[in-house]
Amino acid sequence: MCKHMNFAAQVNVARMEDTGQFMADITVRCSECNVPFQFLGMEAGIDTHGARVSVDGLEARIAICPQGARPNPLQRMAFNVKRFDG
Ligand SMILES: [Zn+2]
Incomplete structure (x- = not known):
């Protein structure tokens, strides 16, 4: 039995026209037994x-954007904190 100790991961990035x-x-699979x-x-x-x-x-399938194109989680937290203070 394979204990799944080593992995192969693939990332395909697509831009929707x-x-x-x-x-x-x-996608991730075991590089020894190939189980996904x-x-x-x-x-x-x-x-x-x-x-x-x-x-x-x-x-x-994960939506992504170039750094800075959208607020990151820290910036969203700061914005929410500011809103609650005001
Ligand atoms: Zn395995």
Whole structure:
């Protein structure tokens, strides 16, 4: 039995011509026995503003953008704190 100690990961990044948005599709498998890994905790489908997984659970589809194009989590926290103070 393989204990799955080594991994191969692939990331395919796509730019959607119609919206100009970017998606990163990620797959992971054991590099010794080739078993693919399922992604946990994500709903199936596609969300161009978030993270989803293929119906078989094997491909994570994650919306991405160039650094600075959208507020990062820290900037969003700072904005929310400011809003609550004011
Ligand atoms: Zn394995």
